[in-house]
Amino acid sequence: MTAATLRSRTAKDLAQLARQNGIAGWHSMRKEELVLALIKIVNKRGAIAQLSNDKSPGASAKNSLFVSGATSPTKKQDSKIRRKIDLLQRKIATAKNIASNADSPQESKEDRLIVMVRDPYWLHAFWELSQRSVDRAQAALGQHWHSAQPTLRVFSIKETGTAVLTRNIVIHGGVSNWYVDVQDPPCEFRMEIGYLTENGSFYCIARSNRVNTPTASTSDAVDDNWTDVAEQADRIYAMSGGYSHRGTSPELQKLLEDRLQRPLGSPMKTRYGKGAASLDESADGMSFAVDAEIIVYGATDRHAHVTLKGEPVTLRPDGTFAIRMSLPDCRQVIPIVASTRDGVEQKTIILAVERNTKTMESVVRDVSKNNLD
Numbered sequence: 001m002t003a004a005t006l007r008s009r010t011a012k013d014l015a016q017l018a019r020q021n022g023i024a025g026w027h028s029m030r031k032e033e034l035v036l037a038l039i040k041i042v043n044k045r046g047a048i049a050q051l052s053n054d055k056s057p058g059a060s061a062k063n064s065l066f067v068s069g070a071t072s073p074t075k076k077q078d079s080k081i082r083r084k085i086d087l088l089q090r091k092i093a094t095a096k097n098i099a100s101n102a103d104s105p106q107e108s109k110e111d112r113l114i115v116m117v118r119d120p121y122w123l124h125a126f127w128e129l130s131q132r133s134v135d136r137a138q139a140a141l142g143q144h145w146h147s148a149q150p151t152l153r154v155f156s157i158k159e160t161g162t163a164v165l166t167r168n169i170v171i172h173g174g175v176s177n178w179y180v181d182v183q184d185p186p187c188e189f190r191m192e193i194g195y196l197t198e199n200g201s202f203y204c205i206a207r208s209n210r211v212n213t214p215t216a217s218t219s220d221a222v223d224d225n226w227t228d229v230a231e232q233a234d235r236i237y238a239m240s241g242g243y244s245h246r247g248t249s250p251e252l253q254k255l256l257e258d259r260l261q262r263p264l265g266s267p268m269k270t271r272y273g274k275g276a277a278s279l280d281e282s283a284d285g286m287s288f289a290v291d292a293e294i295i296v297y298g299a300t301d302r303h304a305h306v307t308l309k310g311e312p313v314t315l316r317p318d319g320t321f322a323i324r325m326s327l328p329d330c331r332q333v334i335p336i337v338a339s340t341r342d343g344v345e346q347k348t349i350i351l352a353v354e355r356n357t358k359t360m361e362s363v364v365r366d367v368s369k370n371n372l373d
Helices: 003-007 011-020 031-045 057-096 131-147 226-231 233-239 250-260 271-280 367-372
Strands: 112-119 122-128 149-157 163-170 177-181 188-196 202-207 293-299 305-308 311-313 320-326 331-339 346-354
Touching (some): 003 031, 011 031, 057 149, 112 202, 122 188, 131 188, 131 202, 149 177, 163 177, 293 331, 293 346
Antiparallel strands (some): 122 177, 149 163, 188 202, 293 320, 305 311, 305 331, 331 346
């Protein structure tokens, strides 16, 4: 830097240069004094520190470095956001795909939805769906696919045979079964599985068998696992439509037989197992006897006096009662009378019960002939 270059600058710039280069007393110097002091620094060092707003190559490089450093965090942040978006999209796609073993080459080749009764208030739905069927659903729904949700639909079957939609249950991928709570036992149900869109249209992939829930009073508690199914397989099979007059559900029977590794059904259908062996147990034929009892139960005021057929009935502390009686082959008229403690009011309920037992003629089938067929 020459003296002429320095003189072309303002006194303010020269003062700033003097301060940056450590010249003592720069604040009291005039312009020419500042130029001379800076020339001495140039002669001594070979250069002087430039102003921060200089357009010299060094300043340009510094500024360009600063700009480059400012853009780098933005690029990293954009890359992080893109990774989060990709991860979220993969999670959404996984949750929407209800195909069985979607990532496995040995996926389900046929679609089936099977419903089993666990107790009066719980149904167990189990499904196997192919990836091809899910792809068909996506193609059929078109632009509505993005808002569609995998859904399990529950229908209540009325006495007229009409199916009434009672619930839409949103499910997700990664599972192949679902427990469904139901009400008002006994009742008949069936289900459908597919995709429900925002506009209310439903694409059905599979429909289930019909099942009947038992009455609440005849229910036993069951555990939510296949061990319990093995112990009560015949009962669950029957409640789930296995012995229905409409015929056995092949999917349900195949599922239970695959899981339990044993045949299910009536002895005629499983005669190569325990059914056939029972015919040879006794030369005198199979023993078989049936009897019946009746339980009368009710509730009244805990201080009331109750009689059944003239006999006093002991009430529980809450006013309820239950009497177990024999049920012979005849018609019975059973009066139950409740009176207030002071005898002012009395109410009577009469039960008319009839038992008519008929023993049918035994039927013995020729198992050897059936085996030859």
